[in-house]
Amino acid sequence: MRVLLDRQLSSRIFYLVLLVFFLFVPFNAGADEIIKKDEALKLDRCVEIALKKQPNIIAAMNTVSINQSRVGQAKANYYPQIDLSSGYSKSSHFSSASSRSSDEYSSGVGLKQNIYDFGKTTTRVEIQRLNLNSSRLDLENVSDQIVFNVKQAYYGVLQAERNRDVAEEAVRQFKKHLEQAKGFYEVGTKPKFDVTKAEVDLSNAKLNLIKAENTIRVTRVILSNAMGVPDATEYSLVDNLTFVRYDVTLEDMLKMAYRQRADLRSILIKKKAAEASVQISKKDYYPTLSGNAAYSRVGERFPLEDGWNVGMTITFPVFSGFSTGYQVEEATANLNVLKANEEALRQGIVLEVQQAYLNLKDAEERIPTAELTVKQAEENLEMANGRYAAGVGNPIEVTDAEVSLSNAKTAYIQSLYDYKATRASLEKAVGIR
DSSP, rough: OHHHHHHHHHHHHHHHHHHHHHHHHOOOOOOHHSOOTTTOOHHHHHHHHHHHOOOHHOOOOOOOHHHHHHHHHHHHGOEOOOOEEEEEEEEEESSSOOEEEEEEEEEEEEEEEEETTTHHHHOOOOOOOOHHHHHHHHHHHHHHHHHHHHHHHHHHHHHHHHHHHHHHHHHHHHHHHHHHHHHHHHHTTTOHHHHHHHHHHHHHHHHHOOOOOOOOHOOOOOOHHTTTTTTTEEEEEEOOOOOOOOOOHHHHHHOOOOOOHHHHHHHHHHHHHHHHHHHHHHHGGSSSSEEEEEEEEEEESOOOOEEEEEEEEEOOOOOOTTTTHHHHHHHHHHHHHHHHHHHHHHHHHHHHHHHHHHHHHHHHHHHHHHHHHHHHHHHHHHHHHHHHHHHHHOOOHHHHHHHHHHHHHHHHHHHHHHHHHHHHHHHHHHHHO
């Protein structure tokens, strides 16, 4: 019970926070107004921007408002229905002897009040309240997806920036090697081949650097789009692509997913609404009791004559062309669809959590090995450069060592990105924001 109350309270707080965002931050505000030029963005800041600016959030918020209005519409049958009317008619009467015309004026007020309908109105209100709660959870689910997209894009930019740094380091190394080869060639200790080989290696390194810089631009576009600000001004990111062990167990993650996933909680509420829909469909077999009252003034000339009536009406549904039976069948089928969707979602959650957990562990195991490979590649390059400087090495050996180091650093960066990305996937699968 304590967990349920805490979850409900958290859901309401989240909904209120989003509402405040949209009250004080206009949807059409430009990206420059929310991101300052050259601002250094942390991950939390990127998520905050996305939850303010993403159009999908706006759509989900308005869906909540729609369902809020439908609750009020369902409650309308609790209250009396009052109508005002006023009319004028002119009639002519003809006979063989004469003809005459007359005017008639009328005005009135009518009142109708539902007295008892075997709980139809109460059930309709409850159904709409359930739909409202479900739409709020759908809003949470949309937000979770947006947060996940931002995390993936954020880490993608960091990965691209680190790969660019590796490419820049490779260019510097090959420039150094080219200068060294030219020096040896000028004094006659090395052949022209060494210089040509070094020039080719440097050109390839520059091409890789161009690709790395373009990858940064592409990943930034993806991040800006994920935040809902595709026209964002220039900004930088705070690098948090570091390894911090995430100690969790698969069993705990599965339990948490069943407890916290917004889409699962939403479908459970929708199932309750569908069960209520079956009951309300069956209530169409029962009669309804309503009261009515009217006051009117009618006559050919003023002042008009007064009249009034008060009464009660009981309506028995005798035959409706089997409509009620078909409505019950439809409501039951909708309930069965939701039951099947619930089971499919539960199975999907198990698969999603297991895959994310196993991928996380795989990335976790690869990081130490990748880090060790970088150290070994650095030592190998140092020895290759030393051998070449001493005149006993060859340029191919240096090139291979440099390429191996670049590949090792890239693999290490990839393992860090995979760990961050799979952790984000696991948190989304579990329902942790």
